[in-house]
Amino acid sequence: MSGTIQRGPAVGGAFKRFFTNQSQFDFVGRSKMWGLISVALVVVSLAGAVLQGLNFGIDFTGGTSFIVSNATGEFDTADLRDAVSATGVEEVSAQVVDNGAGAMVTTPSIDEVGGEQQRAVLDAIAKVTGVERGDIDVSAVGPRWGEQISRQALRGLIVFLVLVALYIALRFEWRMALSALVTLFHDVVVTVGIYALVGFQVTPASVIALLTILGYSLYDTVVVFDRVREDTARITSVSTRTYGEVANSSLNEVLLRSLSTSITSLLPVGSLLFIGSTLLGADTLRDLALALFVGMAIGTYSSIAVATPALVWLKERDPKYAELKTKVTTRRARKA
Amino acid sequence: MRRGRLVAGLIASLAVVAAVWGAILGLGLKPQLGLDLQGGVSITLLPAEGQGEIDEGVLDQTVQVIRQRIDALGVAEPDIARQGDTIQVQLPGVADREQAEEVIGRTAVLQFRRVLQIFPAGVEEYETTGEPCGTSQGAVPANDDEVVLCERAFGPAPAGQEPEALPADQWTKYRLGPVEVSGDDVTDARANTDAQGLSWFVELELDSDGADKFQTITGELACEPQGSDLRRMAIVLDGLVESAPDMSEEVVCKSGISGGSAVITTGGGREEARDLALVLKTGALPIQLEFAQSQSVSPTLGEASLDAGLLAGFIGLLLVALYMIALYRGLGVAAVAELLVFGLLVYGAVILLGEWVGFTLTLAGIAGIIVSVGIAADSSIIYRERYRDEIRAGRTIRTAADHAFKKAWRTNLTGNTVSFLAAAVLYILAVGPVRGFAFTLGLSTLLDTIVFGTFTQSLFGIMARSPKMAKSKWVGLGADAVAPDVVAAAAANAGSKQGGNR
Numbered sequence: 001m002s003g004t005i006q007r008g009p010a011v012g013g014a015f016k017r018f019f020t021n022q023s024q025f026d027f028v029g030r031s032k033m034w035g036l037i038s039v040a041l042v043v044v045s046l047a048g049a050v051l052q053g054l055n056f057g058i059d060f061t062g063g064t065s066f067i068v069s070n071a072t073g074e075f076d077t078a079d080l081r082d083a084v085s086a087t088g089v090e091e092v093s094a095q096v097v098d099n100g101a102g103a104m105v106t107t108p109s110i111d112e113v114g115g116e117q118q119r120a121v122l123d124a125i126a127k128v129t130g131v132e133r134g135d136i137d138v139s140a141v142g143p144r145w146g147e148q149i150s151r152q153a154l155r156g157l158i159v160f161l162v163l164v165a166l167y168i169a170l171r172f173e174w175r176m177a178l179s180a181l182v183t184l185f186h187d188v189v190v191t192v193g194i195y196a197l198v199g200f201q202v203t204p205a206s207v208i209a210l211l212t213i214l215g216y217s218l219y220d221t222v223v224v225f226d227r228v229r230e231d232t233a234r235i236t237s238v239s240t241r242t243y244g245e246v247a248n249s250s251l252n253e254v255l256l257r258s259l260s261t262s263i264t265s266l267l268p269v270g271s272l273l274f275i276g277s278t279l280l281g282a283d284t285l286r287d288l289a290l291a292l293f294v295g296m297a298i299g300t301y302s303s304i305a306v307a308t309p310a311l312v313w314l315k316e317r318d319p320k321y322a323e324l325k326t327k328v329t330t331r332r333a334r335k336a
Numbered sequence: 337m338r339r340g341r342l343v344a345g346l347i348a349s350l351a352v353v354a355a356v357w358g359a360i361l362g363l364g365l366k367p368q369l370g371l372d373l374q375g376g377v378s379i380t381l382l383p384a385e386g387q388g389e390i391d392e393g394v395l396d397q398t399v400q401v402i403r404q405r406i407d408a409l410g411v412a413e414p415d416i417a418r419q420g421d422t423i424q425v426q427l428p429g430v431a432d433r434e435q436a437e438e439v440i441g442r443t444a445v446l447q448f449r450r451v452l453q454i455f456p457a458g459v460e461e462y463e464t465t466g467e468p469c470g471t472s473q474g475a476v477p478a479n480d481d482e483v484v485l486c487e488r489a490f491g492p493a494p495a496g497q498e499p500e501a502l503p504a505d506q507w508t509k510y511r512l513g514p515v516e517v518s519g520d521d522v523t524d525a526r527a528n529t530d531a532q533g534l535s536w537f538v539e540l541e542l543d544s545d546g547a548d549k550f551q552t553i554t555g556e557l558a559c560e561p562q563g564s565d566l567r568r569m570a571i572v573l574d575g576l577v578e579s580a581p582d583m584s585e586e587v588v589c590k591s592g593i594s595g596g597s598a599v600i601t602t603g604g605g606r607e608e609a610r611d612l613a614l615v616l617k618t619g620a621l622p623i624q625l626e627f628a629q630s631q632s633v634s635p636t637l638g639e640a641s642l643d644a645g646l647l648a649g650f651i652g653l654l655l656v657a658l659y660m661i662a663l664y665r666g667l668g669v670a671a672v673a674e675l676l677v678f679g680l681l682v683y684g685a686v687i688l689l690g691e692w693v694g695f696t697l698t699l700a701g702i703a704g705i706i707v708s709v710g711i712a713a714d715s716s717i718i719y720r721e722r723y724r725d726e727i728r729a730g731r732t733i734r735t736a737a738d739h740a741f742k743k744a745w746r747t748n749l750t751g752n753t754v755s756f757l758a759a760a761v762l763y764i765l766a767v768g769p770v771r772g773f774a775f776t777l778g779l780s781t782l783l784d785t786i787v788f789g790t791f792t793q794s795l796f797g798i799m800a801r802s803p804k805m806a807k808s809k810w811v812g813l814g815a816d817a818v819a820p821d822v823v824a825a826a827a828a829n830a831g832s833k834q835g836g837n838r
Contacts, residue, residue, distance in 0.1 A: 059629070069637055138632050144382055145628040148422060156765040163757050171750060205700070208762070208770045212707065212777070215758025219711075219751045223718065226747045257714075257721040264659060264717065265710025268652025272706050275648040288703045288773070296710075 028248035031309030038186055038306050045193020052196045057203040060146030066105040066125055067137040073130030083128045087120040153207045164218055172229055179311040180221050183302045187217045191295045205287035213295030220303040227254050242328050243321040244312040251308050262300040269293050339801050345794035353677055356684040368690030370698030373642045375635030376428040377436045383421055384624040402440055446519025449512040451568040451580050457506040469507040477575055479515040487577035510577050512570050516553040521546025525616035527609035536609035538600045547596025555592025557583045579612055645702035652706055656713050664720050666811030670795050671716035678712045678787045682780050701772035708780030715788045719744040733813050737800035741793050748788050755781045
């Protein structure tokens with residue numbers, strides 16, 4: 001693609017051009033490559049999700065976690081595990097933190113929440129760690145809770161998608177709505193795939209974060225589309241540039257903004273992730289932050305490399321723009 | 337836009353921030369903290385499987401029964417809410433999770449007992465009879481014993497409001513005989529009204545076994561003299577007297593009420609009849625419940641979580657501020673001011689909403705606010721990028737600032753609508769902690785648009801109108817900082833002295 005006509009010659013190297021918004025990356029022209037990359041990502045993710053499966057946390061499988069802070073006794077993980085296993089519970093996992101002042105024990109679902117066996121486990125932990133039974137924080141989850149959450153998340157997802165598709169179709173046009181949905185699909189599948197392949201634990205918080213990511217990814221896409229629409233509105237049948245070329249320069253114009261926004265969003269989420277994972281019991285924070293971190297990164301990529309190429313592909317099937325494209329190409333060929 | 341209006345906008349938005357925080361600091365308000373931040377017990381219940389489709393009304397009844405049981409525990413400000421078929425019970429400050437689970441999960445026991453004697457608060461034997469009221473905590477009295485139980489007392493009801501419960505030492509004590517008829521014998525109870533709709537009553541249905549026992553006891557009670565306490569029969573739920581109706585004069589001595597159906601006239605309105613019907617029908621919970629999730633958080637863990645959340649928010653804000661200044665110089669400093677105003681408004685709104693509508697800040701809610709920092713920063717970034725575009729297109733600083741605002745404003749509205757939709761859908765459809773997250777996210781999105789339309793516009797507009805700032809290369813407004821190529825092109829064309837590529 002040749003240079004844009006509104007601007008003077010770009011000054012400085014590629015890096016400088018980027019920071020002064022003069023970048024001229026050809027995203028749309030290479031849409032085949034982006035398409036291949038994205039399809040590959042989706043395929044790998046789907047394969048990962050199917051073959052590897054997701055690592056569901058106790059909120060989905062059912063289970064109990066016990067958290068001790070201010071322990072006074074001398075003990076290590078083996079002591080804890082043995083003491084709890086002695087009550088007849090299997091698959092116990094134990095963890096000691098804070099130089100032995102805190103501990104976390106996780107067990108699979110224990111008969112019924114609040115039942116006899118749970119009390120026995122509490123007693124065992126209390127004895128090893130030297131705290132009162134009542135001072136142990138317990139979080140118990142029945143096996144159906146996760147199912148409940150997933151069902152609600154799915155319902156939320158569908159309602160949200162319908163609303164957003166309607167909004168974009170009304171505010172912009174249906175092709176943009178469709179491209180945005182394709183982008184969303186991409187984001188969700190790839191996020192799920194990363195969770196499957198890396199083996200991150202899926203908790204209700206990650207499901208929630210997934211919904212937030214959708215909102216965020218759409219927000220990003222909408223900001224890009226807003227610019228594309230503004231610039232392409234000036235296209236007439238005698239324009240010298242195709243829809244794809246105009247859309248591509250719109251993309252370059254918002255590129256710095258897209259990346260800056262991602263960085264400013266990832267910084268707080270990153271600090272949340274860091275603080276959340278160093279603090280015992282702040283699982284909600286950590287799980288939210290992790291899913292947000294992964295999803296936002298993908299959302300930024302897709303709003304540039306998936307959404308707009310998909311939109312251009314759809315648009316240039318519109319006779320009006322297809323004709324323009326033929327005209328522009330023949331005109332250029334004649335000149336050359 | 338005139339400079340005067342921009343200054344007015346700036347002052348007005350700062351005045352709002354000052355007013356909000358003046359009120360908060362002046363009244364010493366603090367955010368209402370959720371259980372995960374202040375400590376307490378949270379229990380989520382689901383209907384057990386295999387009960388078929390469960391009616392909304394039945395679920396509401398279940399919630400009411402649970403509420404009554406929790407009330408008997410004497411917990412301050414319990415929060416019992418139903419969402420779909422999920423019931424969530426939040427008990428702030430309660431340390432004993434096991435007891436709470438026991439009280440909620442237990443099957444309630446309904447008993448009909450003969451009244452032997454009534455002791456209203458203040459009579460001579462009140463103190464010496466039985467245990468003080470409000471201490472039994474829902475324990476079920478043995479069937480065959482004579483017992484002393486209490487009935488909650490209520491003060492006069494202000495017009496249109498629920499009457500307020502009086503303290504336990506003003507409740508009425510009853511000395512009661514053994515159980516005559518138990519809740520298992522009740523098959524149905526409905527609130528109903530006479531043809532004129534004037535007086536409300538409860539229709540009670542008993543099974544055949546219960547009908548026989550009911551006939552015997554009512555026959556015996558009817559032989560007592562009119563007006564005597566001994567003519568009354570107490571309805572006891574979980575060790576508390578719910579009602580003690582008198583035998584009507586129509587009931588004949590020795591023959592009693594036959595056929596297993598009876599009518600209890602409550603004397604009050606619809607509410608009272610409905611409550612009693614509920615008590616009678618829900619001797620057991622109307623449906624079987626299952627613990628879906630239960631969590632106890634100690635106050636120390638809660639405090640640590642709060643500190644961690646605030647620290648993460650602070651670090652995040654600091655990093656974003658550094659990035660903005662690095663990218664936009666003086667305009668970045670202005671962006672940091674915008675973020676600060678936004679942050680102060682969001683946290684202020686959380687505190688005020690806690691005071692007004694009881695909004696509680698949870699860990700997930702803090703996460704929502706932290707995520708919104710990104711959204712707020714984006715508004716500032718979009719404006720600045722738009723501004724640079726306009727400068728590159730050759731506009732003067734002032735018109736570029738105004739044009740850029742118009743375009744960025746439209747983008748902000750569109751983008752934030754999508755974010756707000758996401759938050760609203762989450763809030764309406766999600767359960768538990770998610771709602772706190774969605775609420776703060778939606779609130780922040782809303783405030784972001786408001787701050788953008790007032791403070792941000794005014795601040796940027798005023799900066800763009802200051803000749804001093806326009807010249808300074810540290811502010812970064814000028815074309816030489818924003819678009820060296822435009823300057824270079826202009827220099828090449830006009831041979832101007834201002835050429836060069838900085």
